[in-house]
Amino acid sequence: MSGYALQIGAILCVHVIAAYAAYMTLAAGQLNLGIAGFMALGAYGSAVLSNAGWAMPQSIAGAVLLASLVGLCVSYPVLRARGIYLTIATLAFSEVVVALILNMESLGAASGLVVVGHLGFWPILWVTLGVVALVVFLASTRFGLCLTAIRNDAQGAAVFGVRTRRIEVTAFTIGAALAGLAGALYAHHFSYVEAQRFNVLLSTYAVLYTLLGGLQTPLGPLVGAALFTLAPELLRGTDEWRYVTFGAVIVVLMLLRSEGLFTRSFIHNLMHRRPAT
Amino acid sequence: MLLEVANLCVSYGAVTAVSGVSLGVREGSIATVLGANGAGKSSLLRAIMGLTPATGEVRFAGEAISRWPAARRVAAGIAMVPEGRRILVSLTVEENLLMGAYPRHDRQIAADLDNIYDLFPNLARRRHAPGSVLSGGEQQMLAIGRAMMARPKLLLMDEPSLGLSPLFVREVFQLIRRMNADGLSILLVEQNTRLALQTAADGYVLRLGACVAAADTATLARSDDLMHAYLGGAHAAPTVHGP
Secondary structure, eight states: OOHHHHHHHHHHHHHHHHHHHHHHHHHTTOOOOOHHHHHHHHHHHHHHHHHTTOOHHHHHHHHHHHHHHHHHHHHHHHTTSOHHHHHHHHHHHHHHHHHHHHTOGGGTGGGOEEOSSOOOHHHHHHHHHHHHHHHHHHHHSHHHHHHHHHHHOHHHHHHTTOOHHHHHHHHHHHHHHHHHHHHHHHHHHHTEEOGGGSSHHHHHHHHHHHHHHOSSSTTHHHHHHHHHHHHHHHGGGGGGGHHHHHHHHHHHHHHHOTTOSSOHHHHHHHHSOOOOO | OOEEEEEEEEEETTEEEEEEEEEEEOTTOEEEEEOOTTSSHHHHHHHHHTSSOOEEEEEETTEEOTTSOHHHHHHHTEEEEOTTOOOOTTSBHHHHHHHHTTTOOSSOHHHHHHHHHHHOHHHHHTTTSBGGGSOHHHHHHHHHHHHHTTOOSEEEEEOTTTTOOHHHHHHHHHHHHHHHHTTOEEEEEOSOHHHHHHHOSEEEEEETTEEEEEEEHHHHHHOHHHHHHHHSOTTTSOSOOOO
16 A cells, blocks of 8 residues: 555544544534544653653553543533533533643643654554444443433433433543544654644544434444545545535535434345335 | 322422422322323422432332432332333334333343233334334333333333323223233323323322322212312313323
8 A cells, every 4th residue: 555545544543533532422412522632632641651661552551541531530520511511611621631731841832742653554443443343342232222312312211220420421431532542543653743733623523524424323433434534535636626525515415414324224224125116 | 008209399490390299109009190281290200210309208119219319219110101202212112122121130131022012013013113213102102111121110100191092092091901900000190180080099189289189089080179170170071182
């Protein structure tokens, strides 16, 4: 594979993991726009640890742990708010993380940080496949069923004895961990991190991949991230019109398939082709 | 008494929905709570289930459960068919039923699922269809089946006849009698006073959050004044009312 393809592949993998980070909280019915903040924690966490002499796997694991712990702590106050207020709280959290990094000289402030240890495309791909397998597995468990139940009707789910708050906190924390992982992989692939990269647009894209791919199945985020990372590359020939085309495609998709591209009925129809009547 | 409620109060901010209600459900019997819209019937059920903060005493099977979270009450054997059915529309019929068995960890779940399908052939045919494609009556059957999947000792039913056709209303009440005959204790909230009085053994009448009458249903059915005063005439009431 060419260097260009490998680069796109690595970016795609990071996008896929970020999309799953957004998916975890969305699956429980809450929009988390703090993905970029957790990615920054993962990226800077792994950067600092490996610059301090840790081996790369350990520093990535440490960074994921850091993002999860912060996610767990943040989730309690944040999940007290609902709907749009929760979204604003996560957005604020993300901005605070970036602002803190920008003001810390030890983290390179605005000039960023060079990261020791390079990670190529293939290990990133394996990790990404692991993440996909993990989320697909989670979705098939009672926990996954509870997520959908809470997204449908949180009060209704409580009637069956579902501890809704515990499930929501768990989903949010797993999302934070995945975002941290995406950030760490990003840092090691580009060997350089800067705080400005982790802005609200990054979170928005992660959410967009998931919503366009569809929330109904755990493969939605994969489909969404793949399509919307590769589409602008394929449209590269059309030059400055490519983002216009891309935007138009998103609008049309949202109009035609508001539940996302990859829905349960889509899979159902694919697997049970009805004979023509 | 399987369920004893003493001096239960529910408030939403400054608004009092239930003020000092006491009632009981005898083991193996059906009790009904009657009252007009806004009398506090749903709030009462939700408080018994632990879904809404309340003061007062709730005892179930001899244990004080007032401070228990909803999940623990479900595990102890209280299930609820919520008002408006609350079908989880993104889940399939079967997944909805499995959600009902959420507190259970035994190996009988699959067998119970088959029993529910035997009881409701309509649900069996659509087991893999999303809950959203069911008719109102089928949704009510699903909601009841789902509650039964928890293997409850006590079933709280909030307006099971609401929005159903006369045919389905009859079917739901037949089902209530049958489940009761099998030993299930039921606390039934209904606006269909006539049917509720025919079905239950004990009745409680709520008005503006307070219990204004408590008696066996035969006595309540005879007290025309009470019926007229609080419910607008039980005997004149049609069997079915619109949504």
